[in-house]
Every structure is written in structure tokens, then in C-alpha cells.
Amino acid sequence: MHTPVSPRYLALDVFRGLTLALMIIVNTPGGEASYGPLEHAAWHGFTLTDLVFPSFLFVVGAAMSLSMKKFSGLGEAAFLKSVARRGALIFLCGYLLYWFPFFTPERTLAPIASTRIMGVLQRIGLCYFFAALIVRYGGLRGAAVFSLLALPGYWWLLHQFGDYTMGGNAALAVDLAVLGAPHMYHGEGIAFDPEGILSTLPAIVNVLAGYAAAVWLQHKGRTRHTVATLLVAGAACLLLAYGWHALLPVNKKIWTSSFVVCTVGWDLVILAVLVAAIDIGGLRFGTYFFEVFGKNTLFIYLLADVAVIILARLQVDGVMLYRWLYQTLFLSWASPLNASLLFAVAYMLACWLVAYVMDRRKIYIKL
Structure with missing residues (x-):
């Protein structure tokens, strides 16, 4: 049975919303304790949490399959202006998020000299921009050629100019030379950026893979054969x-090439399951929950992060409000592991309520 192709796939919308929901949960645990799948691998290895960000890039590429159709009628100058503007705005949102709330507790301007430059949104903006250029001027063949060059090429760079340790890899060397230690992430105990410059190169492949999968779905239609091929x-x-x-x-x-192939593999499997269940099987129970998240993805992501910063700044009885809510509402009656998870889920649901109100009022914020 062949289902007629429609401009959008509900499965892709659900995939985007599911990714955002999980991203909020893993980013906002109540306390230090977390279940293993909700933590990143310490270094080498792979957990459920490690799949979230590359899946976000994958669905960015899938969404790009629709926007590139709209760009097909634009001249070169208009196309370049549009994708550069969107990529730059996403990058800027990420940078401002790290600078927020812009002022110190002493009400002086927060120093830009120590503000992190790269990050999650910054990588999304860069990957979107370069993937759009590759697709525009090379099509699917260009995307395949780039991927086949970028993944072994990045492997060669890592092997040739360093090792696979946190302190000795080539990606770190590039970031230190270009960004400088004050502008890098310090959560690992040293200046090290997991969303750095060089490691953005293989991450572009995650976006291209999502684009290719969506284009292939649109071309072949929603069939059991399509699902089997995915x-x-x-x-x-x-x-x-x-x-x-x-x-x-x-x-x-360090976003190794093997990590890219691994995450693309899992994303293809997840997409196949969602297409089979939703677009072919007609499943609708629970899908609206994730659709809501998928309609204002960037805004809700920013809201979730900004709210955490505000909750960490406000205090109740000398304790930051974020921690006070966790301790009072959850840790007071649940084990640390469960309390941390329940807080994260509750926080995600609070973000969902905002997304739901926006959807009911037909408010959609796009860049």
C-alpha cells in the first residue's frame, strides 16, 4: 500500500518534539544524582543522553528539506542572505544565552572577555548554514561526497595532530588557538569545548543525513518498503x-566520526519506527504532546535555559530557587535519583504548558 506524499510528515514533527522534550529533561535534573541513561558518557562510550543533540541536528536537516524547496525559486543573493541570516541569528541566540543575564550581581555589565563563544545553538546555526550551502550547490550527491570526505578527514586530523584524550585531542588544540581558554566551556575541569570549532565539521553530516532521509521519504512515500529500507x-x-x-x-x-555514524544509525531506526507507527499505522494517541513541542522548538529551548538561569539567580532563605523547589517539592519525599528525575520531568511539563498555550493561540516564533 502506497500512502500519497504530503508536504509534511507527522512522524518528523513528533521526532522533533520528542527530541526537545528529552533534551529539557537531561538538561534540568533537580540534583546531582541521575539515572545512567540520563547522563553523558564520561568520555568514550554512548548513552541515551548522547543521542539527544545529534538527533536535534538530524531533525534540523529533515526540516531543511522543506525550506530548501522554498529557496529553490530564490536567486543566489536572496538565498545566501536568507540562510546566512538564519544561521547567524541561531548562533547569536546561543551566544546571548551564555552572556545572559548580561549584568553581574553588582549591576555591572557582565564581561564579554569570559563569555563562552561556542555551544549547542551555535553549532546548530553553523551546521544549518553549511549544510544548506552543500545541498544548494551539490544536492544529495554533494551531501554524500562531503560526508565521505569529512568523516575520514576528521578521523585523520584527530589521529595526525593529537590523541583521543580530553587534554590531547586536535579539536581542543584548535579551540585553544582560535577561541582562547576564557571563551570555552570549563565544566570538565579544564578549558574544553564539546561544541568546538573543529568538531563542528563532522556534525554537519548529522544535518545532511536528516535532510537526505526526509528527501528520500518524500520521494518514495510512506510504505512498508520505505520503513524496511530505513x-x-x-x-x-x-x-x-x-x-x-x-x-x-x-x-x-569530541564528536568522533564513529559517533556520527552511530547516531545517524539510531536516528534512522527511530524515524523508521515513527513512520511505521504514525504515518502508516495511523497512531495518534499521544502524538499531539510532541507536536506542540515541535512547533516552537527554538523558542521553548531558549525559554527552558533562560528560566533555569533565572531560577538559579533568585533565592529563598539563602538557597537558590532552583534548588529550593527541588528540595521542597521532590527531595522531601522521594529518593535522590527519583526526585531528580521527577523534577526534570515536571520542568519539561511546565515548558510544554507554555508551548501548548502558544499553539492554542496560533503563536509560532520562527527565525
Whole structure:
């Protein structure tokens, strides 16, 4: 049975919303304790949490399959202006998020000299921009060629100019030379940026993979054969990734090429399952919950992060409001692991309520 192709796939919208929901949960635990799947791998290795960000890039690429159709009628100058503007705005939102609330407790302007430059939104903006250029001027063939050059090329750079340790990898060397330690992430105990400059190169492939999967779906339609092909492609990527792991460890923090292939594999499998259940099987129970998140993805992501910063700044009886809410509402009756998870889920649901109100009022914020 062949289902007629529509401009949008509900499965992709649900995938985007599911990714955002999980991203908020893993980013906002109540306390230090978290279940293993909700923490990043310490270094080499892979957890559910490590899949969230690359999945976000994957769905950015899938969404790009629709926007590129709109751009097809634009001249070169208008196209370049549009994608550069969007990429720059996403990058700027990420940068301002790290600078927020812009002022110190002493009401002086927060120093830009120590503001982190790269980050999650910054990587999304850069990957979107370069992926759009590759697709515009090279099409699917250009995307394939870039991927086949970028992944082995990045492997070669890591092997040739460093090792696979946190303090000795080539990606760190580039970031230190270009960004400088004060502008990098320090949560690992040293100046090290998991969303740095060089490691953005292989991350572009995650976006291109999402674009290719969406274009292929639109071309072939929603059939059982389509689902089977996605599953086979995903399984092949996973086999390649875990075989490659022996030579180049799967590592999210330096975004190794094997990590890219691994995450693309899982995303293809997840997409196949969602297409089978939703677009072919007609499943609708619970899908609206994730659709709501998927309609204002960037705004809700920013809201979730800004609200955390505000909750950390406000205090109740000398304790930051974020921690006070966790301790009073959850830790007072649940174990640390469960309390931390319940707080994160409750926080995600609070963000969802905002997204729901926006959807009911037809408010959609796009860049």
C-alpha cells in the first residue's frame, strides 16, 4: 500500500518534539544524582543522553528539506542572505544565552572577555548554514561526497595532530588557538569545548543525513518498503559505527566520526519506527504532546535555559530557587535519583504548558 506524499510528515514533527522534550529533561535534573541513561558518557562510550543533540541536528536537516524547496525559486543573493541570516541569528541566540543575564550581581555589565563563544545553538546555526550551502550547490550527491570526505578527514586530523584524550585531542588544540581558554566551556575541569570549532565539521553530516532521509521519504512515500529500507540503513550504520569503535572510539565530546555514524544509525531506526507507527499505522494517541513541542522548538529551548538561569539567580532563605523547589517539592519525599528525575520531568511539563498555550493561540516564533 502506497500512502500519497504530503508536504509534511507527522512522524518528523513528533521526532522533533520528542527530541526537545528529552533534551529539557537531561538538561534540568533537580540534583546531582541521575539515572545512567540520563547522563553523558564520561568520555568514550554512548548513552541515551548522547543521542539527544545529534538527533536535534538530524531533525534540523529533515526540516531543511522543506525550506530548501522554498529557496529553490530564490536567486543566489536572496538565498545566501536568507540562510546566512538564519544561521547567524541561531548562533547569536546561543551566544546571548551564555552572556545572559548580561549584568553581574553588582549591576555591572557582565564581561564579554569570559563569555563562552561556542555551544549547542551555535553549532546548530553553523551546521544549518553549511549544510544548506552543500545541498544548494551539490544536492544529495554533494551531501554524500562531503560526508565521505569529512568523516575520514576528521578521523585523520584527530589521529595526525593529537590523541583521543580530553587534554590531547586536535579539536581542543584548535579551540585553544582560535577561541582562547576564557571563551570555552570549563565544566570538565579544564578549558574544553564539546561544541568546538573543529568538531563542528563532522556534525554537519548529522544535518545532511536528516535532510537526505526526509528527501528520500518524500520521494518514495510512506510504505512498508520505505520503513524496511530505513531500518536496514540504520542497522548498517550501527554495524559500521561499532566496528569502527575499535579504531576510533565513539565519543560525543569530541564528536568522533564513529559517533556520527552511530547516531545517524539510531536516528534512522527511530524515524523508521515513527513512520511505521504514525504515518502508516495511523497512531495518534499521544502524538499531539510532541507536536506542540515541535512547533516552537527554538523558542521553548531558549525559554527552558533562560528560566533555569533565572531560577538559579533568585533565592529563598539563602538557597537558590532552583534548588529550593527541588528540595521542597521532590527531595522531601522521594529518593535522590527519583526526585531528580521527577523534577526534570515536571520542568519539561511546565515548558510544554507554555508551548501548548502558544499553539492554542496560533503563536509560532520562527527565525
